[in-house]
Amino acid sequence: MTRARPVRPGQAAHTEERSMSKRARKRRDRKKNGANHGKKPNA
DSSP states (O other), rough: OOOOOOOTTTTTTTTTSSOOHHHHHHHHHHTGGGGGGGOOOOO
């Protein structure tokens, strides 16, 4: 049985809330990809 997360007041109930946007996360991850060979320095 899985327990539901407690919802704090003032917080959205949906689980997609993150401290960082998905696009920014993907950009940061692309920077660390070895296949870039340093071509995305400011990703």
